[in-house]
Amino acid sequence: MEWSAAVLSLRLALCSVAVLAPLGVALAWPLVFGRFRGKAVLDTLLLMPLVLPPTVLGFYLLLACGPRSPLGRVWAALTGGTLVFSFSGLLVASVLLNLPFFLQPLVAALGGVDRRLLEVSATLGESRARTYLRVSLPLAWRGLLSGAILAFAHSLGEFGVALMVGGDLPGRTRTLSISLFDQVQAYDLEAAHRTALLLLGFAFLVLFATAWLRGKDHP
Amino acid sequence: MRLHADFLKRHPGGPSIRARFDLDLGRFCVTVLFGPSGCGKTTVLRVLSGLERPEGGAIRLDGETWFQAERNGWLDPARRRVGHVFQDSALFPHLTVAENVGYGLRTWSAGARAARVQELLERVGVVELARRRPGALSGGQKQRVALARALAPKPRLLLLDEPFAALDRPAAEQLRRELRTLLQAEAMPALVVTHHRGDALSLGDRLLLMDQGRILQDGRPEEVLTGLAGADGPGAESIVRARCAGRVEGLLRLEAGSAVLFAADPGAVGEQAHLCIRSEGVALERPGSGLLSHRNVLPVRVLDLLQEGALTRVRLDGGFPLEALLTTWACNDLQVKVGDSLQALVKATAIRVIPIHD
Numbered sequence: 264m265e266w267s268a269a270v271l272s273l274r275l276a277l278c279s280v281a282v283l284a285p286l287g288v289a290l291a292w293p294l295v296f297g298r299f300r301g302k303a304v305l306d307t308l309l310l311m312p313l314v315l316p317p318t319v320l321g322f323y324l325l326l327a328c329g330p331r332s333p334l335g336r337v338w339a340a341l342t343g344g345t346l347v348f349s350f351s352g353l354l355v356a357s358v359l360l361n362l363p364f365f366l367q368p369l370v371a372a373l374g375g376v377d378r379r380l381l382e383v384s385a386t387l388g389e390s391r392a393r394t395y396l397r398v399s400l401p402l403a404w405r406g407l408l409s410g411a412i413l414a415f416a417h418s419l420g421e422f423g424v425a426l427m428v429g430g431d432l433p434g435r436t437r438t439l440s441i442s443l444f445d446q447v448q449a450y451d452l453e454a455a456h457r458t459a460l461l462l463l464g465f466a467f468l469v470l471f472a473t474a475w476l477r478g479k480d481h482p
Numbered sequence: 483m484r485l486h487a488d489f490l491k492r493h494p495g496g497p498s499i500r501a502r503f504d505l506d507l508g509r510f511c512v513t514v515l516f517g518p519s520g521c522g523k524t525t526v527l528r529v530l531s532g533l534e535r536p537e538g539g540a541i542r543l544d545g546e547t548w549f550q551a552e553r554n555g556w557l558d559p560a561r562r563r564v565g566h567v568f569q570d571s572a573l574f575p576h577l578t579v580a581e582n583v584g585y586g587l588r589t590w591s592a593g594a595r596a597a598r599v600q601e602l603l604e605r606v607g608v609v610e611l612a613r614r615r616p617g618a619l620s621g622g623q624k625q626r627v628a629l630a631r632a633l634a635p636k637p638r639l640l641l642l643d644e645p646f647a648a649l650d651r652p653a654a655e656q657l658r659r660e661l662r663t664l665l666q667a668e669a670m671p672a673l674v675v676t677h678h679r680g681d682a683l684s685l686g687d688r689l690l691l692m693d694q695g696r697i698l699q700d701g702r703p704e705e706v707l708t709g710l711a712g713a714d715g716p717g718a719e720s721i722v723r724a725r726c727a728g729r730v731e732g733l734l735r736l737e738a739g740s741a742v743l744f745a746a747d748p749g750a751v752g753e754q755a756h757l758c759i760r761s762e763g764v765a766l767e768r769p770g771s772g773l774l775s776h777r778n779v780l781p782v783r784v785l786d787l788l789q790e791g792a793l794t795r796v797r798l799d800g801g802f803p804l805e806a807l808l809t810t811w812a813c814n815d816l817q818v819k820v821g822d823s824l825q826a827l828v829k830a831t832a833i834r835v836i837p838i839h840d
Contacts, residue, residue: 379568379572382559382568383566383568385560386533386565386566387585387586387631388586388635389585389586389588390558390560393588397585398574402574
C-alpha cells in the first residue's frame with residue numbers, strides 16, 4: 264500500500280474542511296436568512312455538485328484552472344506554479360465538490376433554530392451578524408459538525424475530480440482512491456485489499472461518529 | 483418622552499390593525515392592552531419592537547422616527563431600546579441563566595455586567611439558578627429569567643406579551659403579584675398584553691381596550707372594564723376600587739364609595755382591591771320585607787333599564803355604579819322604574835376581589 268497516497272488523502276480531507284468551514288459559515292447566512300433576487304439560482308448552483316458526475320466538474324475545472332486560463336495566469340503570477348496537476352488545484356476542486364455536503368446539514372440546522380430567539384437577540388440590541396454568531400451558529404453546531412464530517416469523509420475518497428484536475432502524480436495528487444484504481448489495474452490485489460479496507464474503515468468510523476453524536480443529543 | 487404610534491398593519495388570516503395611541507415613557511406607568519384572543523394585540527407589540535413592519539402610518543419617540551411609511555423611515559429593532567418578553571420566555575437554550583440575563587450587556591465592562599446580572603437575578607428571585615441551563619427550569623422560573631434579561635440593558639419601554647399565559651395558575655398569581663413591584667423598582671414604563679381581567683386590574687394604571695384590530699377605549703382599567711360583557715356568562719361585571727377595612731366572620735369588609743360590602747377572601751389582599759360584581763349576582767327588592775341570606779344590602783337608585791328579551795339590565799347608583807341583571811318577569815313583578823329607590827342584594831360569594839399591589 265502506498266502510504267504517500269494515504270497521507271495525501273488525509274491532508275486533502277483536512278485542508279478541505281479547514282477551507283470549507285469559514286466559507287460554508289459565510290455562505291450559509293444568505294442561504295438561510297437572505298431574501299434577494301437570484302437566491303433560487305444560487306441555491307441550485309451550490310447543490311449542483313451533488314448530482315453532477317465528478318468528471319464533468321473536473322473537466323470544467325481543468326479548463327478554468329489551466330495555465331492559459333485567466334485564473335491559471337493569476338495563480339501563476341502569484342505563486343509561480345500551475346493550479347492543475349498540483350495539490351492546490353486538487354484542494355480547489357475538492358472544496359467546490361464538497362460545498363453542498365458541508366452546506367446542506369448546516370443550512371438545515373440553521374433553519375431549524377427558533378426564530379423567536381433571533382428576535383429576542385434583536386430586541387436586546389444585537390445586529391443580525393452578531394445574532395448569527397452568538398445564537399444561530401452555537402445552536403446549529405450539530406449541523407456544522409455533520410457537514411464537516413460528511414465533507415471530510417467525501418473528500419477522503421476523492422477520485423473523479425482528482426483524476427481530472429490532479430492527474431495521477433505519486434506523492435502530489437495520487438489519492439487513496441486513485442491508488443486503489445492503479446493497484447487493481449496492475450493486478451496487485453493484495454495491495455488493493457489493504458487500500459480498500461483502509462477506506463472502508465474510515466467510512467465506518469465517520470458514520471459511527473456521526474450516529475454517536477446524534478445519539479448523544481437525543482438520549 | 484412620548485411614544486406616538488399611529489399605524490396600519492395588514493395581517494394575513496387576521497383583522498387588519500389600525501392602532502393609534504400615545505405612551506408616556508417619561509414616568510412609571512403600566513399600560514394594559516386588553517382584548518380577546520386574535521384581536522391583534524400581539525401584532526401591536528411586535529410592530530412597536532420592530533419585529534414587524536407596518537404598511538402605513540408612523541411611529542415616533544419624541545424626535546426619533548422608528549417608522550414612517552412615506553419616507554421609508556425605519557429604525558432597526560436592535561436600536562430601539564425596547565425590551566420584549568415573549569409568552570413562553572424564549573430563553574437561549576445554549577446559555578446559562580446568568581448568561582441569558584447578561585446577553586444584552588455585551589458592550590458593558592465585565593464588572594458592570596456582572597453587577598447588573600447579579601442585581602436582576604436577586605430582584606426576580608433566581609440567584610441560586612444562575613448556573614443552570616433553561617432546560618432545567620420551571621415555567622415560572624423561565625419567565626422570571628426572561629423578564630430579568632429584558633430589563634438588564636435598561637430599555638426605554640418594556641413590552642410583555644401575555645407574560646403569565648404559559649404558567650399554571652398559582653405560578654401566574656405569584657409572578658403577577660411581584661411584577662408590578664419589579665417594574666416600579668426599575669421605574670420601567672411597560673405595555674402588557676393580556677386577555678385576563680385579573681391581570682389587567684391588578685397590574686394596569688391605564689387600559690387600552692382592543693377588538694377587531696382597533697383600539698376602542700382608553701382609560702382607567704376599572705372604568706373601561708365595567709359594563710364590558712364577560713366571556714363566561716350573560717352578564718357584565720361592575721368593577722369598583724375598594725379599601726379593605728378588616729375581616730368579619732372570615733369575610734372581607736370592603737368600603738367602595740359610600741357603600742360597605744362583604745366578600746369572600748381570595749387571600750393576599752392588602753389595603754386596596756378591585757371588586758368585580760357579576761350582574762347576575764345582584765338582586766333587587768322593595769324595602770321592608772323579611773330576612774335574607776345576602777350579606778350585602780345596599781340602598782340603590784335605578785338609573786336606567788335596558789330590556790334584552792327575557793332579561794333586563796338595570797343600571798343602579800349604590801354609592802358606585804352597579805349593574806343588576808334580572809329576568810324581565812321579575813322586573814315587571816317589582817314594577818321597577820327609573821328613579822325608584824330599592825335595595826340591592828349582593829351575595830358575598832358573587833364578588834370577586836382582586837388585590838392591588840402598590
